[in-house]
Amino acid sequence: MDKQEVLRRYFGHGEFREGQETLIDALLAGRDALGIMPTGGGKSLCYQVPALLLPGVTLVISPLISLMKDQVMALEKAGVPAAFLNSSLSAMEWRAVYDGLRQGAYRLLYVAPERLEAENFSALAKELTIPLVAVDEAHCISQWGQDFRPSYRRIADFLSSLPRRPAVGAFTATATDLVQRDIVALLGLRDPVRAVTGFDRPNLFFDVRQPRNKGTALLELLRQREGRSGIVYCATRATVERLCEALREHDIPATRYHAGLSEEERRQNQEDFQFDRCPVMVATNAFGMGIDKSNVSFVLHYNMPKSVEAYYQEAGRAGRDGEKADCILLYSAADVATARFLIESSSGGDLPPEKAEEVRRQDYRRLSAITGYCRSTRCLRGELLDYFGQAHAERCGNCGNCLGDFRWEDITREAQMILSCVLRVREKLGFSVGKTLIVRTLRGSRDARVLQLGLDRVSTYGLLAKVPAAQIRTWMDHLELEGYLRVDGTHDTLEVTGKARGILFQGETVSLPVRADRQPERSRRRKAAAIPPAEDGLYDALRSERMRIAQAEGVPAYVVFSNAALADMAARRPRSLAEFLEVSGVGEVKAQRYGEAFLQAIRAFEER
Ligand code: ADP
Ligand code: ZN
Numbered sequence: 001m002d003k004q005e006v007l008r009r010y011f012g013h014g015e016f017r018e019g020q021e022t023l024i025d026a027l028l029a030g031r032d033a034l035g036i037m038p039t040g041g042g043k044s045l046c047y048q049v050p051a052l053l054l055p056g057v058t059l060v061i062s063p064l065i066s067l068m069k070d071q072v073m074a075l076e077k078a079g080v081p082a083a084f085l086n087s088s089l090s091a092m093e094w095r096a097v098y099d100g101l102r103q104g105a106y107r108l109l110y111v112a113p114e115r116l117e118a119e120n121f122s123a124l125a126k127e128l129t130i131p132l133v134a135v136d137e138a139h140c141i142s143q144w145g146q147d148f149r150p151s152y153r154r155i156a157d158f159l160s161s162l163p164r165r166p167a168v169g170a171f172t173a174t175a176t177d178l179v180q181r182d183i184v185a186l187l188g189l190r191d192p193v194r195a196v197t198g199f200d201r202p203n204l205f206f207d208v209r210q211p212r213n214k215g216t217a218l219l220e221l222l223r224q225r226e227g228r229s230g231i232v233y234c235a236t237r238a239t240v241e242r243l244c245e246a247l248r249e250h251d252i253p254a255t256r257y258h259a260g261l262s263e264e265e266r267r268q269n270q271e272d273f274q275f276d277r278c279p280v281m282v283a284t285n286a287f288g289m290g291i292d293k294s295n296v297s298f299v300l301h302y303n304m305p306k307s308v309e310a311y312y313q314e315a316g317r318a319g320r321d322g323e324k325a326d327c328i329l330l331y332s333a334a335d336v337a338t339a340r341f342l343i344e345s346s347s348g349g350d351l352p353p354e355k356a357e358e359v360r361r362q363d364y365r366r367l368s369a370i371t372g373y374c375r376s377t378r379c380l381r382g383e384l385l386d387y388f389g390q391a392h393a394e395r396c397g398n399c400g401n402c403l404g405d406f407r408w409e410d411i412t413r414e415a416q417m418i419l420s421c422v423l424r425v426r427e428k429l430g431f432s433v434g435k436t437l438i439v440r441t442l443r444g445s446r447d448a449r450v451l452q453l454g455l456d457r458v459s460t461y462g463l464l465a466k467v468p469a470a471q472i473r474t475w476m477d478h479l480e481l482e483g484y485l486r487v488d489g490t491h492d493t494l495e496v497t498g499k500a501r502g503i504l505f506q507g508e509t510v511s512l513p514v515r516a517d518r519q520p521e522r523s524r525r526r527k528a529a530a531i532p533p534a535e536d537g538l539y540d541a542l543r544s545e546r547m548r549i550a551q552a553e554g555v556p557a558y559v560v561f562s563n564a565a566l567a568d569m570a571a572r573r574p575r576s577l578a579e580f581l582e583v584s585g586v587g588e589v590k591a592q593r594y595g596e597a598f599l600q601a602i603r604a605f606e607e608r
Helices: 003-011 020-028 043-053 065-077 091-102 113-117 119-127 150-161 177-187 214-224 237-249 263-274 308-315 333-345 353-375 380-387 412-429 435-442 448-452 469-481 498-505 521-528 538-553 563-572 577-582 588-606
Strands: 033-036 058-061 082-085 108-111 132-135 167-172 193-196 204-209 229-233 254-257 280-283 296-301 325-330 406-410 485-488 493-496 511-515
Touching: 003 020, 003 043, 003 588, 020 033, 020 043, 020 167, 020 193, 033 043, 033 177, 043 058, 043 108, 043 132, 043 167, 065 082, 065 108, 065 263, 065 588, 082 091, 091 119, 108 113, 113 119, 113 150, 119 150, 132 150, 150 177, 167 177, 204 380, 214 229, 214 237, 214 296, 214 325, 237 254, 237 280, 254 263, 263 280, 296 308, 308 325, 308 353, 308 380, 333 353, 333 469, 353 380, 353 469, 412 435, 412 469, 412 485, 412 493, 412 498, 435 448, 435 469, 469 485, 469 511, 538 563, 538 588, 563 577, 577 588
Parallel strands: 033 167, 033 193, 058 108, 058 132, 082 108, 132 167, 204 325, 229 280, 229 296, 254 280, 296 325
Antiparallel strands: 406 511, 485 493
């Protein structure tokens, strides 16, 4: 068998995705490899395919217990013998896996990193043929990432303790240089073959909304997505509690997850979500890495997250099955204040003061990037890809800003006030100040610093007294974007540029694009929401069949078939087992196991 055949027979896919082949070829040739792909990009296949072609058992090091169980279950359904070792197993189960390993019964073994150090495991590992070690979520090895796990640091020791060093494949969705370098150095990768694939996720629809009332907006969004599964991320535990309860009162089947809950409750709630008993999960960012639920069809952010990286990672949990999915962020100016407060009040742990200060500065830079995303009027996908340094078309046609209606609001008068305020203040003081002081001056604030500097005596004091600070900031941001204002990078002070003369003295006008957000939700929905492709009900019939099987076998529905596979099935309407095998996502074992049932469902549907 070759890799192409493995792909078709076990996983039911016709071709490899970008990057997969490069990594697979490297690992098959015994070389180390580093795969950087976005969530949902198909990293698992990069070690699962080699595992089926190499002799012995491939070790997969993965940080999350729940993820392991699911992956093993999914592999077994596809006819790939696999097992996992972690703290959730009883002594007896543990022994059964050990016996299986000695007999060469598995192609893949998933282990938590802590297990590598267990005395009896390292002894066993020395007896086994291990051609390949795959390190999943490899960024956990770096303390620059968000999910640092000290136990990852000992993987290198484990590798060198083996009689023959296996090929090592490291996989992550985190793209920064610093993290990549850490992975290579700390895992001891030897001249790894790299594949960094595009970060774009074309099936995700991105939007930022600024509703007057977030609660009502959220409820409306969830009602429009009834019967679908999704995650609502909140900034704090208290918000999770409050929202989850409110949603339940409105009969939305929600459950909750945050670090303050007992381990038992977290496990239970996660499982309820996984099995679609509670399709809506309300959670803090503690609910995250390792959620391998492929049919998440929306990720809503009730609060602005703390960075673009965090946002892309969380939003990226939607649509892993390749189907259309929505990522919508509900933004308010108060989110920025909360985020500032959280940064200010973070103690910096046991870091030395200078180090803690450096971290804080870094946090502020991240905050300003995500705030920029929230306020942007450009293509949102473009904003995200820019952040990750990837080229893109100017407009994607599948985000709230590309599809939104903008009106142009003339802000020439306001711009003149802001620009002259910056000039007057500089004139008075002999030095430049930051945005905050300018906003306070324009609003006529009695703030101590304003009075102390005598800014209440400049002529522009109080000119915009009735305007909310956030609004003034939006105007300033726009003036900055258009090149009328410049922020000095080292001191964060504001300067008027030469270009501003046009507005101040030569009758030039300036307008701000404003999204007509009051536009009724419904008209946008058709394009935005994930609507199953089959309109005639076959898709629903196949879903019920899948649900029936999943319940009978006690597994989550997507372990049987992904939504994408069902959609393809509905489109192709196979009539024979041979035709059934053509369906994307159907391998031989699954065809054997489920083919007849689904063919029967299709026949029944056609004869109805
Ligand atoms: P990651 O681990 O990178 O987040 P996964 O390995 O879980 O992503 O893959 C995400 C989805 O993409 C899965 O549903 C998987 O079946 C699908 N997939 C992976 N490779 C291919 C391929 N070559 N063709 C079609 N679908 C694929
Ligand atoms: Zn766009």
